[in-house]
Amino acid sequence: MRSDTLTMPTPEMRRAMADAELGDDVFGEDPTINRLQESAAAAVGKEAGLFVASGTMGNLLGILAQVPAGKELIADDQSHVFLYEGAGTATLGGIQVRPLTTERGVMTRSQVEAAFRPKNDYHQPLTGGVTIENTHTALASGATPAEVAAPADTVTFCVSKGLGAPVGSILCGPAEVIDRAARWRKMVGGGWREAGVLAAGGLQALEKGVDHLATDHANARTLAEGLSELPGVRIDLDRVQTNLVIFELTSMPAEQFLKACAERGLKGGGGNGRVRFVTRYGITAADVQRALEVCTEVLAG
Structure with a gap:
């Protein structure tokens, strides 16, 4: 339960990858990649799409394609763009990030408006963009992905989690922005050749992977409710809205708890005194019950 990056392709997905129709994507001639890009763009209500190696690359290309060097990007101070992407925006784009401290990663309109730099002060960089991050709450909230993405000029989403x-x-x-992003992708070494073998997995994920997200959310809710009944666990159930379960411990350090759980076969993540468990495809209701048994045993000492 460390991360939803640990999902494995289904047998159906593996067959689709083996049988994928291929071409050279640098020339725009891989039909499977083209179908994935078109399907993905349609799913989030955008004009065009670009298949990239990772979410980090997608974020970077989206920023580089829209924010000029010397300008500033507003982001949450705990966001992936700010903390976990190797300062790519600054290193490759000459773009400064302005981090905002928020409640639960949600920037308010007033916060963003206050963070915009004055245009008449030559001492300060001009604001060039705002980046927002979220988990896949489209399913949990009842909104469509296109509705969630509508306010954004560009959106990056991952098919491998x-x-x-x-x-x-x-x-x-x-389309104009995606064309600029494709140029940046080439510059950072991200041009594909016959990568339709990978895109076929992405197409299967788009068509079939959404079906199990509701199960992931239900498993996370069961896990969170079970944890809330254990002594020494502090968890806000209102914050468990998708497949991420984050909690604090009052009886032992988080690192000690995670180590003891791992020794019993349950791997989780965390940091800053918190523990994070993630439900995903491949995690069953029985796995959730076993996880609760392990947590109970560890907390009992």
């Missing part, structure tokens, strides 16, 4: 493909993300947005 909860959706179950082995690799890849898609950057979607206006």
Whole structure:
């Protein structure tokens, strides 16, 4: 339960990858990649899509294609773009990130408006963009992915996490922006050749992977409710809205708890005194019950 990156491709997905129709994507001639890009863009209500190696690459290309060097990007101070992407925006794009401290990663309109730099002060960088991150709450909230993505100029989403493909993300947005992003992708070494073998997995993920997300959310809710009944666990059930279960411990350090759980076969993640468990494809209701048994045993000492 460390991460939903640990999903494995289904047998059906493996067959689709083996049988994929291929071409050279640098020339735009891989039909499977083209279908994936078109399907992904349609799913989130955008004009065009670009298949890339990872979410980090998708984020980077989306920013580089829209924010000029010397400008500033507003982001949450715990966001992936700010903390976990190797300062790519600064290193490759000359773009400064302005981090905002938020409640649960949600930037308010007033926070963003206050963070915009004045245009008449030559001492300060101009604001060039705003980046927002979220888990796959489209299913949990009842909104469609297109409705969730509608306010954004571009959107990146991953097919290799909860959706179950082995690799890849898609950057979607206006055709003009995606064309600029494709140029940046080439510059950072991200041009594909016959990568339809990977895109076929992504197509299967889009078509079939969504079906199990509701199960992932239900398993996370069961896990969270079970944890809430254990002594020494502090968890806000209102915050468990998707497949991520994050909690604190009052009886032992999080690192000690995670080590003891791992010794019993339950692997989780965490940091800053918190523990995170993630439900995903391949995690069953029985696995959730076993996880609760392990947590009970560890907390009992």
